[in-house]
Amino acid sequence: MPEYKAWLEDILSVVEELGHTVFCALRADQYRINNIDPAAAFRLDLERIEASDILLALMTDKPSAGVQTEIGVAVALKRRVILAHAPEHELGYFNRAMQQAGTIEVIGLPFDSDELNEKLAG
Secondary structure, three states: OHHHHHHHHHHHHHHHHOOOOOOOHHHHOOOOOOOOOHHHHHHHHHHHHHOOOEEEEEEOOOOOHHHHHHHHHHHHOOOEEEEEEOOOOOOOHHHHHHHHOOOOEEEEOOOOHHHHHHHHHO
16 A cells, blocks of 8 residues: 555645645545445545546556546536546546547546646646
8 A cells, every 4th residue: 555655645746736726535534445434435525526626536457436436426517527547557448438428538647747737727
């Protein structure tokens, strides 16, 4: 987990340095999976997505049910969704379908500040 935390913090720092407000549930839970009250965690995710303009989902080769749920909620709420993934991590069938339908956008990882800022400015 320390490697994942460092990887994620690097990405979050780039977004924050560009002047964007970031909510990361994993960071908010101090990089622990919150099993104490999953309903409260879900409600917090819903509130944060409702208050957001953009959902930036960081994808790896192991799909996360939580991230996929957040993507679905954001799409249903008509929020802009950007999936970021490394070229060696192929997007799953449904994510590719949403991209092809124009419902979500995709950006490659790693990205530089200029590329990310341009994508976020959309």
